[in-house]
Amino acid sequence: MNITPLLAAAPSPFVIGIVVFVLAVFIGFELISKVPSRLHTPLMSGSNAISGITIVGALLCSYSGSVFGVILAFFGIVFATTNVVGGYLVTDRMLKMFQSKDNH
Amino acid sequence: MNITPLLAAAPSPFVIGIVVFVLAVFIGFELISKVPSRLHTPLMSGSNAISGITIVGALLCSYSGSVFGVILAFFGIVFATTNVVGGYLVTDRMLKMFQSKDNH
Amino acid sequence: MTLAILGYDLINLLYLLAAVLFIFGLKMLGRVETAAKGNAVSAVGMLLATVVTFFFIVDGTWWSILWIVPALALGGVAGTVMAKRVEMTQMPQMVALLNGFGGIASLLVAAADYFNLYGVSGETVRAISLAGPTYSLTIGLAVAIGAITFTGSIMAFGKLQGVKWAPDQPIQLPGQKWIVFGGLGLLALMITFLMIWPGGWPWVLLMTLVALGLGVLLVIGIGGADMPVVVALLNSYSGVAAAMAGFVLNNYALIITGSLVGSSGLILTNIMCKAMNRSLMNVLFGGMGAAPSGAANASATDGSTPQGTATESSAEDAAIVLEAASSVVVVPGYGMAVAQAQHAVKEFAAELENKGIEVTYAVHPVAGRMPGHMNVLLAEAGVEYDVLLDLEPANARLETADVALVIGANDVTNPAARHDTSSPLYGMPILNVDHARTVFVIKRSLNPGFAGIQNPLYFQDNTRMVFGDAKKVVTDLVNELEQI
């Protein structure tokens, strides 16, 4: 009559990661469908900006550890931030073009 | 220079559960759209069968613990199995009706 | 230790595979060509999840097969018998019943885990407290939602089946709305108590009782004909209950699959509501409030008194007109289901086709009393899939049809839905039978249908009423046609 094994029956973080990964992949697949061609480039650029999420990872690596590691993380932040900021601004500029003329 | 907090930075199982829950909810929302009306009843019945997944939970509760708990789990297995088996068979019967006549 | 963790990892990866099969299965169930295969794919997922769990359990405690196997067998036999015995026309109540079983199973799972934990250790309260307040929260939610799903589904089953303890008419207690809200508030309160005093097991039992009562109350106030939507919604609830049981057990299979069913069920409910021109809110709040709830208040409604005069006709006259037509559209409705006239209709169509007349069927999404009702009946009678027209092609066909033959349909042909803003049906897409050259309507009287309102179609110049039971009239038509 020992219940502990069941309560402790959590999978490893790696497997949890895989579960989360697979679910998110399905969402991504379902999300995009029948995009008009004029949105292909902005959509590409917008999702490119989102892939800059690696900025979170760069920040998390940047505060401690080895000097070499922190230096790498420093450049990681620089590149990821450029990706994020540039990506969103460029997408916004492109999309502004498609709006009605009153906004100009 | 202490790295442990970050490596141990796993959220609680409850929060992981919420993450998984939210992602699956999004998949469910995206999955069903524009179902022809003749499939409404089979779809309802088919997803009802899937909700019988609670059979897994019933099995996991049934092998140890208190006598009362195991008795509850016993009935849980009975009901869940009825739901699963009945649900899939009924759905299959309904869908067979829509198939071309050669299958009869 | 390492091996055990690998074990859990492997199990969880197999659960994930099962979930992926459910996702593909659900997606395939939404398209006619792939639906049957989709059901099979999802069944394989379920088998996988069950077998994996079974071996996991039995591997640890072999003696538990002494009660697990009988339980599985019992459920398996019960499910098989029910599925084989049920008649096609009783499908909706069958789904309701099975859904109720799913709900009570989730309730039992949550309660079992709670009492297992409770029974394990002398230091009960400490054991459960350790699991944290979120444990009590999810116990409470699984129990409450599971119980509501159970009794709600049983009531829906009763109303669809027409048993006497579940009257077809909506029964509204005085101040019902407040009783329902009060019940929900009480449940919330009890869950809070459980979170504060996790050892207070009487709360769990009390909560179950309150939720069981609430389930009855929620559904008893809704008319029998609204039950398909209610069942779809309760199906979504049973998914959420399973997900909550998953939180209790920290089991991702239950969480993922439960929430999949919960959200996709909600979407399906929404789609069904739209087809019936009702709002989801209207259903979500247990049918309380505005809309007229079915046939009960039929005679009270304004539109139910006849306007103008209807022209009567006979099967004999109808047969002559039909024989002269080159394109006939059959519009089946609830009356055909009641009269079990589908086989006669098939015969009738064969008779016309022999004479070189083209026959198609116009199937409205909410004709009858469940989605796909007409499709199931006509398929049962052997009508080919490709002559069943959905709303839009049917309306295109009706524009040029010589005869529209309405068999026991009423609301779905009501032209008031197109232009009369005061009609309760206004805005619902209907079958434009009034656009056909001649319309024959087979029903027993001028009485209204489900929505309880009169149908101006019957008083049009090009409409002829053939009064009588659908099966009898159609059989008469067949005889007349044979003689011509």
Added chain:
Amino acid sequence: MTLAILGYDLINLLYLLAAVLFIFGLKMLGRVETAAKGNAVSAVGMLLATVVTFFFIVDGTWWSILWIVPALALGGVAGTVMAKRVEMTQMPQMVALLNGFGGIASLLVAAADYFNLYGVSGETVRAISLAGPTYSLTIGLAVAIGAITFTGSIMAFGKLQGVKWAPDQPIQLPGQKWIVFGGLGLLALMITFLMIWPGGWPWVLLMTLVALGLGVLLVIGIGGADMPVVVALLNSYSGVAAAMAGFVLNNYALIITGSLVGSSGLILTNIMCKAMNRSLMNVLFGGMGAAPSGAANASATDGSTPQGTATESSAEDAAIVLEAASSVVVVPGYGMAVAQAQHAVKEFAAELENKGIEVTYAVHPVAGRMPGHMNVLLAEAGVEYDVLLDLEPANARLETADVALVIGANDVTNPAARHDTSSPLYGMPILNVDHARTVFVIKRSLNPGFAGIQNPLYFQDNTRMVFGDAKKVVTDLVNELEQI
């Protein structure tokens, strides 16, 4: 301890919120009406995720702001300047460049975590071994995919920008296919080594070098005009790289978001391929294999020699015919972009509209060299959104148009795509300009376009060629029209 866990819980819930914002943002980006808002929604999600992480870090180790803030500032300024300076016609290469930055960032994150772990303890190997072989696996994948994304994107940038170290023509080394497969095999081998000897940091550096080379090799073999598809695919890769970095750090924000981008990017790549009538496989394997890769082999292709004779015309004659028309459809193509003729075109259309002639634009999905190329240029010149017709409405309009004016378009108007099964374009949906009453084509010669094949349109009876630079000819047309 309790507080710390609550802290991680809260952070992860906020990450989840950010992910939900990304999901909604991506969905909204797919529809014209909501696209701009969707981008803003997703930007809010990114801000949330970044700010949360920033405070989490700074809260623990305040001194780290000394290098974190400068890094953020540097990246922010660089991104802003790049985004503001870039011209509309250079958007694709800009996206490629930024995408490369995302790839190298994920590489750096994985490497940083590895060397951080390495640097922390004397017992290095033990520390990394403890993290398990999956740690080394994901380190390897993040580094490899990140590096391939980086150099691949830089090459794509170069080809689109037209710099001399990245020639527009595809460069195929002898046995390139095998070099690529060999490189991939080598990477797999090195990752396996790292899993067995997790302390072997030289493998990480070596792996980076090999993957960087592979990225160059994969893209250098593809023609410049295929780059938009390549960038879409590399965008998907950069998502996967971020997800892998997420596995390294056990961070759900990165895993969820990265896989979202990875899978939605793959779908977008697929959609773009379909619009160009090429298979995803063809692109997935680095453009190696069958299809003719762009203009390089133009003169070698059979169809490139003129068949029949083309009728030449002048701007003056064209203006007379245009003036007499009541409906004109302008068909812009790559030539308009090269000549930067969009403003002249807008002026020309205004001239016609003044005369009461209806002008619409037929925009093919793959006209130009990037998706939406024509839309961006015409929008820049101030053409209203509602006169830009997509493929289907454009073809409907062309059926009844008096004049189709083709300005620097070629392949997208090639009628061979409709019926000539031997044409490389066969099966691609095209603009049926040949169905218009009269067709005027403005280009510099009879030379073929991107696909390198001749266009039978030019030898049709109702086609008139007006040779010359697009901008010059259109300006001439404006002058002629002013004089009439």
